[in-house]
Amino acid sequence: MSFRGLFIAVLISTAMIVSAFMIQSKRPHVEVKRPTADLVKANGKCAECHLHETSAVIHEYEMSRHNEKGVNCLDCHQPTKGQEPLDHKGFTITKKLSSANCQGCHPQQYDEYLKSRHAAPAWASVAGPGDFTAEQIAFSEAIHKGAVDRPAHDLTKIEGVAAVNKGCRACHDVGKPNADGSIGSCTACHARHVASVELARLPETCGQCHMGPDHSQLEIYHESKHGVLFNAQRATMNLKARPEKLSTSDMPVPTCATCHMSGLEGEKFTHDVTQRLSYFLFATVSDRRPKYEEGKKNMQAICLKCHTSPRILQFYSEAEGVVKSTNTLVKEAKTIVDGLHKDGLLTPEPFDEPIEYLYFDLWHYGGRTAKHGAYMGGADFVQWHGYYEIVSKLTELKKGAEELRAKAAAKADAPKAAEEPRKPGGQGDAASAE
């Protein structure tokens, strides 16, 4: 054996083997240490194809904290119990992700969400209880009485499937029951592949749904001092801060999430958006919530991070004043409409007479807007988009009701006139001409 030959053979092959081990050891932990071979492979295999197809998905994912922490495509896309599997390029994935897929890693967030009105009540307010299981209805009804076990919204029948699918469902899908037994989709607020906390903290994200005439929260926020400051200082804020560590130095100005969800400076952060609410502001006539005191205390704990107690108490007192006075005006309108129904001057069919739309606009647009404006610091929405709309529509409503009653009275008098006997010589005709 030639020593030179042996030396070369051993040197080269050893160098190659050592290089291979070194390269492998230098790779990130998440790329090599996974519970299954498929999970390891998915890390780069999916991106290899999807950079050429649906490339934005990869770029969005690359921006995510999931990517930072080594969560890979298959972690989220593998089917959970009850989901239909799909064989895709050697991987078994799920056709459609739901909150069940997020629940695996974020169980607390899912449980909190499930107790909120973003869950079953959101879907039921459009579609009624039909799509839910008895257990789901019972669970939600125990927390939000009457919010799920209720008929589908009357407007869905009138406006039809196209409007519901492209309109109502776009927002109310946040609480839609899924085939796998879960409810809703976290992507409504966090988006899909970027799965972003930052996104969920933006007013525009909540404003995807919480906007427009029936619940103008986004517009109110932008009018409020909170919104003005946020828009001015947005670039300086750390919207990516971890929820458990969020401080006023990260966000010295609140967005919707700060007040309603965030754990600012040690407060408990929550996905139950009802935990800090004290009134049913969305209702026709707003009553206090069952946990009124607790809700108020929870919200005020957040207010205290920026405001003094006297200021907070004054603010709440004024806002409650708006709730009470709008309730009075709405009740007045309600009494009129109920009276018309009772007297048979309106059909039992909903939304088939102009006066019903007028009443609906009065509380659903004007009433809600004034109340939300009061609680969120939107003066213009309290006044011009709120009270003014209520009182002007109330005036119209009264006039309309009077006209309906007059018409009904005239109709009732007409047969009596027809029954009166005619005098000879055409005097009856002369009288009617007058």
Added chain:
Amino acid sequence: MPLRLNKEKWGWLTGPLFWVELFAIGNIGFLAVDVAVAHAINAFAHKAEYVPVAFSLAAAPLLALAMLIGGPLPAPRGLWPSKTPRWRARTAWTIGVLVGCGSILVGLAGLFFHLDSVFFEEQTLRNLVYTAPFAAPLAYTGLGFLVLLSRMVDARGPEWAGWVVVLAAGGWAGNFVLSLADHAQNGFFYPTEWIGVVSSALAFGFLTAVVVVPGNRPLRFTALGVMVVQLAVGLLGFYLHVRGNLAKPTASVWESFLYGAPAFAPLLFDDLALLGLLGLWAQATSRSDAS
């Protein structure tokens, strides 16, 4: 009574040249299947992915045709057999050279196309692992050189034998990279995935040593032993890949083999071991001729 070949009629079977040519034809032909399966993974997303398949389907029969026209043993110009008409020898030689050059070009183009998938966008270890297997197209380049070699260098001399071993060693270098990158994709999840990496490094090391020290018989025998081990490694890999694909239920067996562990890949060990053995045989015979 032992079987004796008529040396005048069948003598071409007793040397490595014919078998090397047959190796080249068989490999170029089989690459049509291998590449078709590989490119089916992304459903031939780019038209260029058809090129190697078409090339293989054309090149292998052309080389076989050249063999029929010019005889079983390719030769450089000036060494064409006197019995073969000159036009036939020239035609066969031309076909071989064209196929060889074409194969080299296809391989190099494939290398760039494969790297272009993500590695050229961002040179990271991760992209190198998950990009299309960039070393794979170089199989065409290696085979192209092998085809040209027999038409440019006298197969009776030690130079030709040395080049065969060089090309076999090159194949093992490529196989080492492929084995490393492919198994890195699933993070060497099974320790057995290291076998291919280690054994292909050994094969490359010993064949390189044989190239540098060509006249050493014990070293050649050791290299031969290493090649025989590679035959076993290839078969073991084939078994493990097939078993893995059959064990994991997917929509169909075809999908398992398409997207799962590449079943043919381990057979490259056997393939390259054969080329290594041919090279070692050529070295042995050329040395004995020379001595």
